[in-house]
Amino acid sequence: MKLDLQNIPRRKNLSKEEFLREYFKPKKPVIIEDLTENWPAYNNWSFDYFRKKAGDVVVPLYDGKPAKGRQNSHGVAMKVPFREYIDILEKGPTDLRMFFFNLLQNCPDLVNDFQYPDLGVKFFKKLPVLFVGGEGSKVVMHYDMDLANNFHFNFVGEKKVILYPPDQTGLLYKVPYSIVSMEIIDMDNPDFKKYPALAKAKGFEGRLKHGDALYIPSHWWHFIKYETASLSLTLRSLPKSPGQIAEVLNNLLFIRNYDNLMRKIKGQKWIDYKNRIAVKRSNRNAGIDE
Template identity: 85%
Template structure:
């Protein structure tokens, strides 16, 4: 049994009008293959270049182990200089990842290496961020708390991406009071006996190579596996409708804080309770008897 996934379409010479009409407005993902070809980043961005430009900056790293007991979600595993992290990446497989490295705050000269694409979309220019991961590392299935439209540019290495639209949320074992699927589920090799609803969910997949630009619509679920050590940059377009802004505020101000408070109060019991609820709700949505 396999996940029900179709390929994300790949396009070249995509006009602004075509992008808006065919992908942005209907909220469909697409990979634009030639969007970065004229950027300096397309030629320059490799690990040695980042070592030279940002090697001394101390960065927080995260590993693949789920938070346990009274730990906050997304706890930092270690902090080391970016250059040392690059050495680790080049030595071989590691589950250490770096995310949300803000170029504006940490290394503003790198902003000169790329352009904001003319796609008819308003970008939030204070938040161009890097995502870096070691070979074999994985990012749990989730959607972004700020509900941004993401433009994900892959520059170093290769990664596998699985996407699901919001209407498939009921089949993805979404954990209550969170924006993630159950962390124990490996979407790269799911256990369909334990999590049979996944076989009913309909999604998309792609493998991103150097220069590929992936558009991930707002509220879409994404799972990422770093096939090799990889570095990507994301540009964000934030939601503008009152309904989505209200949902973002609820995510940021209530859901995240409530979850962390309950973790501190109840520890592992709270995590186990949420996971049980995720399974019960998903199986009910899928018409699966317990």
């Protein structure tokens, strides 16, 4: 048994009008192969380049261990200079990842290496962020709390991406009071006996190589596996509709704080409770008897 996935479309020479009409407005993903070819980053960005340009910058690293008990989710595993992290990456597989690292704040000179593409979309220019990961590391299936439209540009290494639209949420074992699927589920090799609803979910997959630009629409679920040590840039376009803005505020002000509070009060019992609810709901949505 396999996940029901179709290939993310790959395009070249995509005009602004075509992008808006065929992908942005209908909220469909696409990989644009030639969007970055004229950027300095296309030729320059490598681990050696970042070692020279940003080697002294201390970066927070995160591992793949799920938070337990009273731990807050997304806790920092360690902080090291960027060059030391690159050394770790080049030694072989590691689950250490660096995510949502703001280039504008930490390495402003590198902002000159890329451009905001002319796709008819208004970008939030205060938040160009780096995502870096070691070979074999994985990002749990989730959607972004701020419901941004993401434009993800891969420059070093290769990664596998699995996407699901919002209408498949009920089958993805979404954890209550969160924006993630159950962390124990490995979407790269799911256990369909334990999580049978996944077999009924319909999604997309693709592989990102050097220079590829992936458009992930707002509210879409995404899982990422670093096939090799990889470095990517994400540019974001924030939601504008009143309904989406209200949901973002609810995510940031209520859901995240409530979940962290309950973790502190109930510890592992809260996590176990949420996981039981996630299994019950998704199996029920899939018409599976418990």
